[in-house]
Amino acid sequence: MNLSKIKEISKSQGKTLGSVAEAAGVTPAGLNFIIKENNTKVDILQRIARYLGVPITEFLDEDVASIQPYANTANIGSRFHGNLNVGSDQNISRALDILESQLKSKDEQISGLIKALNK
Numbered sequence: 400m401n402l403s404k405i406k407e408i409s410k411s412q413g414k415t416l417g418s419v420a421e422a423a424g425v426t427p428a429g430l431n432f433i434i435k436e437n438n439t440k441v442d443i444l445q446r447i448a449r450y451l452g453v454p455i456t457e458f459l460d461e462d463v464a465s466i467q468p469y470a471n472t473a474n475i476g477s478r479f480h481g482n483l484n485v486g487s488d489q490n491i492s493r494a495l496d497i498l499e500s501q502l503k504s505k506d507e508q509i510s511g512l513i514k515a516l517n518k
Contacts, residue, residue, distance in 0.1 A: 402444075404458055405451070414451070423447045
C-alpha cells in the first residue's frame with residue numbers, strides 16, 4: 400500500500416487531512432499514524448477513498464490485476480469529475496473481499512517476519 404497518497408490527493412483537491420480524518424471516522428492523529436505506518440483496516444481505507452472520490456486501488460502500489468476488473472466496474476468515484484458511481488454492490492463486495500484477503504495475507508507475512516526477527 401501507499402497511504403502517503405492520502406496527503407497528495409487531499410492536497411490536490413484542497414481538502415485538509417482533518418476533513419479526511421473526520422470522513423474516515425478517525426482522529427487527525429489517527430490518520431497521521433495510518434499514513435506514517437502505511438497500514439489501516441479496509442473499512443477505514445474505503446471511507447477515505449469514498450471521501451476523496453478515488454477507487455480504493457489508488458492506494459495500492461503493487462500489481463492489482465486480480466482486482467482491477469472489479470474496481471473498474473465498481474468505479475468508486477472520480478476525483479476528476481466529482482461524480483459518485485458505485486456500480487453494482489456485488490462488484491464492490493467482491494473487490495473488498497479480495498482486498499481484505501490481500502491485506503490479511505500481508506499482515507500474516509509481517510507477523511511472521513517480526514517473529515523471526517525476535518528469535
